[in-house]
Amino acid sequence: MSEQKEKEQRLYALLDELAGDSKYVDHVKREVPDTDEPMQNMMRAHLVRMGQLFAIEGHSGFSAGYAVSALEKLLRFEPLGPLTGEPDEWVELDYGGEMKAQNKRCSHVFMRADGTAYDIEARIFREPNGACFTGKGSSVDITFPYTPTREYVDVPADRD
Known part of the structure; x- marks a missing residue:
């Protein structure tokens, strides 16, 4: 052993x-x-x-x-208090020459090269059966201080 x-x-x-x-x-x-x-x-x-x-x-x-x-x-790697946006909260990422930063305290918050930030899980889509997903339209621009929140959007049953 x-x-x-x-x-x-x-x-x-x-x-x-x-x-x-x-x-x-x-x-x-x-x-x-x-x-x-x-x-x-x-x-x-x-x-x-x-x-x-x-x-x-x-x-x-x-x-x-x-x-x-x-x-x-x-x-769940969520913060206990608001994100500040201060430089020590970020880790830089390079996506094929496009620089971004990801928040260390909240993994679904990112910063663009121009300094604007967004949350990729701010809007969650919910199917009539209760299944939830993120996708196009889930990202929301944010300002600091920021407390991550999620808005649930009900998706109609007859959508294509």
């Missing part, structure tokens, strides 16, 4: 020991049962470990809601 795997196994054993009985873990296990599918069981184990760590941290009430909301944004 590799050193990395040994460390992971020790960590998982420690999580088992420290979490003890947890309503979070019990809930995860109820909602994500064991199956014959290896991928599903791997995801279940991952979610149980996340529930264990959440329980160890002692979250409940306000702190649980705050932590879940913040973590969801962070894991």
Whole structure:
């Protein structure tokens, strides 16, 4: 067994020991049962470990809601506060001689060579069945400070 795997196994054993009985873990296990599918069981184990760590941290009430909301944004590479547009927020990209920059704090915000910025996911199109997509018309020019938002546009069922 590799050193990395040994460390992971020790960590998982420690999580088992420290979490003890947890309503979070019990809930995860109820909602994500064991199956014959290896991928599903791997995801279940991952979610149980996340529930264990959440329980160890002692979250409940306000702190649980705050932590879940913040973590969801962070894991989606979304900012917790407004983008400033300052130079340290950008990484330069070269698309075949066309210089652009991508925001480090929010991956769907870009800056053109002329300094204007846009959000490629500001407008999300929604099919009648609930499926959502981005495409032509999703980009919206923005100004700073900017808090990323999404406008959902319902697409008619009879469109071509």
